[in-house]
Amino acid sequence: xxxxxxxxxxxxxxxxxxxxxxxxxxxxxxxxxxxxxxxxxxxxxxxxxxxxxxxxxxxxxxxxxxxxxxxxxxxxxxxxxxxxxxxxxxxxxxxxxxxxxxxxx
Amino acid sequence: xxxxxxxxxxxxxxxxxxxxxxxxxxxxxxxxxxxxxxxxxxxxxxxxxxxxxxxxxxxxxxxxxxxxxxxxxxxxxxxxxxxxxxxxxxxxxxxxxxxxxxxxxxxxxxxxxxxxxxxxxxxxxxxxxxxxxxxxxxxxxxxxxxxxxxxxxxxxxxxxxxxxxxxxxxxxxxxxxxxxxxxxxxxxxxxxxxxxxxxxxxxxxxxxxxxxxxxxxxxxxxxxxxxxxxxxxxxxxxxxxxxxxxxxxxxxx
Numbered sequence: 001x002x003x004x005x006x007x008x009x010x011x012x013x014x015x016x017x018x019x020x021x022x023x024x025x026x027x028x029x030x031x032x033x034x035x036x037x038x039x040x041x042x043x044x045x046x047x048x049x050x051x052x053x054x055x056x057x058x059x060x061x062x063x064x065x066x067x068x069x070x071x072x073x074x075x076x077x078x079x080x081x082x083x084x085x086x087x088x089x090x091x092x093x094x095x096x097x098x099x100x101x102x103x104x105x
Numbered sequence: 106x107x108x109x110x111x112x113x114x115x116x117x118x119x120x121x122x123x124x125x126x127x128x129x130x131x132x133x134x135x136x137x138x139x140x141x142x143x144x145x146x147x148x149x150x151x152x153x154x155x156x157x158x159x160x161x162x163x164x165x166x167x168x169x170x171x172x173x174x175x176x177x178x179x180x181x182x183x184x185x186x187x188x189x190x191x192x193x194x195x196x197x198x199x200x201x202x203x204x205x206x207x208x209x210x211x212x213x214x215x216x217x218x219x220x221x222x223x224x225x226x227x228x229x230x231x232x233x234x235x236x237x238x239x240x241x242x243x244x245x246x247x248x249x250x251x252x253x254x255x256x257x258x259x260x261x262x263x264x265x266x267x268x269x270x271x272x273x274x275x276x277x278x279x280x281x282x283x284x285x286x287x288x289x290x291x292x293x294x295x296x297x298x299x300x301x302x303x304x305x306x307x308x309x310x311x312x313x314x315x316x317x318x319x320x321x322x323x324x325x326x327x328x329x330x331x332x333x334x335x336x337x338x339x340x341x342x343x344x345x346x347x348x349x350x351x352x353x354x355x356x357x358x
Contacts, residue, residue: 029329029330029331030331031331036333037328037333037334038333038334038335038336039333039334039335040335040336041335041336046225047225051335084320084321084324084336085336085337090324090336094321094324098321098325
């Protein structure tokens with residue numbers, strides 16, 4: 001994964017997450033639908049992992065697809081079993097629920 | 106040309122080989138006669154997806170080491186799909202026991218020319234279906250495994266009830282609804298400095314831990330900063346320098 005060119009490795013998160021406190025307004029960042037959002041590494045079942053370039057449009061489209069088949073609202077609790085590094089865990093399990101203010105367990 | 110593959114010339118230009126003719130041609134090809142190969146497939150791309158850096162010479166050195174040394178093959182499976190032929194084979198080398206298992210090659214044809222050969226090493230087909238072993242020896246979902254090295258969740262497997270099993274879901278801390286606020290804080294607007302602060306648009310960040318609320322916070326914080334997330338596989342191991350590496354061996358030639 002060295003070719004992901006990641007400058008920051010978040011591993012054991014309690015440090016920064018536990019110490020981060022809500023407050024202020026994040027600096028506005030302009031993002032275009034075709035901008036790269038996520039670079040998950042997938043073997044495609046065979047071979048070594050390769051970076052898959054997913055854009056913000058890709059993620060939103062997948063969330064909307066999930067919404068059509070599984071409508072959620074802020075009263076729902078979603079049990080997500082897929083790991084987050086997997087694209088299904090990221091979009092359908094995690095982001096879909098977050099986008100609808102559902103809770104995830 | 107492909108009509109030279111067989112022991113005798115076959116019809117050209119509309120050569121439509123039978124399965125046995127194709128198998129015979131492939132057997133001759135996969136024996137690894139370099140001169141024969143170069144004369145028949147001079148423009149074929151040779152690919153081993155696990156080693157994309159290999160050039161044509163490197164491919165032969167690394168992936169066809171027995172070329173020209175009298176090796177033979179047994180074809181286990183042969184599937185024709187459009188302009189591709191998928192062949193699973195087991196190598197036979199003179200004076201050596203078998204044991205490297207079966208490999209796969211996907212040959213793509215352009216007319217009668219071999220356009221591309223992909224090779225996939227390490228499929229131990231014998232352990233799965235041919236010879237000793239068999240399906241009973243394969244990991245069965247939910248049944249637990251005697252050998253933790255074969256558990257699909259190797260890094261996290263715990264021994265319980267005489268077998269290696271996945272741990273239960275991690276119980277993270279934090280309040281529901283706090284998720285996005287903390288993501289915003291981690292992304293650069295918290296009152297305390299956080300490591301992810303300064304991570305700006307166009308940057309890259311990896312989110313390493315799995316199945317924890319903090320993962321989602323880090324994930325959205327990176328996106329909130331306009332950077333790119335590289336989610337990391339939970340089975341990655343850490344070394345002293347905190348660089349990630351693969352714990353599981355990569356099948357290769």
